[in-house]
């Protein structure tokens with residue numbers, strides 16, 4: 001529906017004859033004229049970025065302050081014998097300088113962060129000058145606790161301003177942060193601490209989300225009882241709720257006491273462009289989560305540039321990305337991208353539907369949010385309440401909407417567009433990954449006509465391609481494995497402490513290319529449609545999880561012999577977790593046991609990994625070499641029992657009939 005608003009989008013041009021849904025939303029001429037980039041400029045800049053990447057990035061690398069200017073731009077090898085990725089390698093800079101110090105002269109009194117608590121009415125705000133001071137103090141505090149350049153600092157924090165302060169303080173002194181999502185269990189936290197050899201943990205007494213508290217400090221205490229943790233020297237605790245917490249005098253330190261003692265002056269350390277910036281653990285198809293490592297210069301250039309272009313960010317606007325800092329989206333689009341650009345951001349402690357389903361819309365109105373960036377799972381959860389989700393709010397400040405984290409189904413896209421954005425705000429559906437650092441395939445609002453469900457076209461410098469399973473490049477429209485043919489500045493450089501795993505995971509399936517693990521389709525206009533993971537990774541509520549991790553948690557239970565985990569289509573979560581479990585002989589399956597197993601996984605990994613469905617499976621479909629045929633399990637979970645495909649290679653095809661007979665109906 002057309003509105004008279006100045007930012008209106010033109011009406012959909014094409015319709016899908018089958019269901020008469022709009023298919024193409026052209027850019028409004030007004031937006032094309034106002035935006036940083038229109039279609040013609042996009043094509044010209046994209047072309048330049050591909051034909052002459054050295055020249056393109058030499059120019060755009062200047063968008064951040066360098067202490068020593070770089071002379072080298074791109075030094076990259078994707079050869080699997082020698083994967084080496086370096087950008088701007090002889091330049092020096094500092095991330096916190098770029099996110100804070102350089103804004104002080106012009107934006108010192110501008111709000112950097114509006115913080116909105118879990119309960120309405122709980123709020124704080126902090127200007128760039130105040131944030132600079134807090135970060136400088138905390139950088140000194142870290143130093144006083146023995147943190148040196150190159151040390152790893154684990155951050156296990158709720159969504160409070162201090163989480164951003166901790167991140168920026170690490171970057172100020174050259175420490176490498178490793179954020180562990182506060183929803184993870186003590187066990188998961190311990191694993192990440194062991195792998196990264198972290199020296200310090202920063203946490204809070206409790207976290208608050210959706211009206212509930214999580215005992216973060218107690219979780220840290222429990223994690224640190226792990227016998228393999230030998231590197232942690234101190235635990236710094238931010239007081240969020242004031243709850244009583246256990247205290248170890250020799251090890252635990254209060255955040256506020258350190259801040260009081262610390263000087264507000266701390267020079268930003270000169271860091272090499274390729275010095276490590278942060279580690280972030282993410283799930284893959286096999287083994288334990290990987291510590292993806294991002295470095296300083298390229299990441300910041302790419303994070304800030306994508307933030308500016310894909311949200312068409314204009315000075316003075318209020319930007320709200322509701323991701324948690326525990327995920328890459330929180331790193332890049334809550335903290336580093338926007339702050340590097342001197343933006344005003346909103347940071348929300350809670351969840352989108354607490355205490356009421358119109359919470360997101362209320363926050364938009366309260367802070368006059370111009371740009372809202374949320375995950376499809378949140379959109380679907382709100383869509384379930386339709387108009388109630390926007391009740392009593394105007395959202396007139398909104399100019400642009402964004403989504404990230406999983407494919408957005410067209411129905412959710414239309415609801416977001418119509419009901420939240422009143423048909424006037426373009427939606428940027430941004431495809432990217434922890435490993436890519438920032439957005440890779442995405443519309444630019446002034447340049448790209450939108451198709452609901454498509455992430456559309458590559459960002460500058462990004463060379464996506466589709467390959468078949470043999471690695472042959474597919475030209476024109478088609479479907480295949482999504483790969484990236486050449487490097488971009490925000491690319492992860494390695495897996496922390498295990499470069500071989502980095503090479504194995506991303507560069508051996510298809511020679512000379514970065515393997516994304518996603519499948520995609522390219523249409524006749526060259527638009528990409530992400531079809532989902534082609535490996536054993538599932539995407540639950542926008543959270544990426546390895547089925548192998550959940551399986552290994554399951555088999556750690558004393559009554560479980562074997563488990564196979566697959567995703568199945570879930571209305572709100574995108575994918576739900578379906579577990580087939582084979583019990584030890586002599587153990588009887590019961591609903592109580594199933595409930596127990598769910599609780600077990602929750603404790604082992606965290607609430608986000610809780611199985612939705614558990615099916616008793618006395619036998620699993622295996623090939624003669626003993627490999628579980630997940631393809632069949634996925635089909636059964638999805639209720640597509642008529643199209644199981646070839647089952648002749650199974651060692652015992654009769655297990656399939658049993659599995660179908662015992663299938664749990666998903667609602």
Ligand code: WTA
Nearest residue numbers: 404405406407429430431432433434530544
């Ligand atoms: C999926 C999140 C479709 C994809 C930034 C990818 C998406 C994984 C989209 C990475 C999108 C992310 N459309 N799928 N717009 N964005 N994905 O590492 O499967 O948590 O590989 O990074 O999320 O998840 P990660």
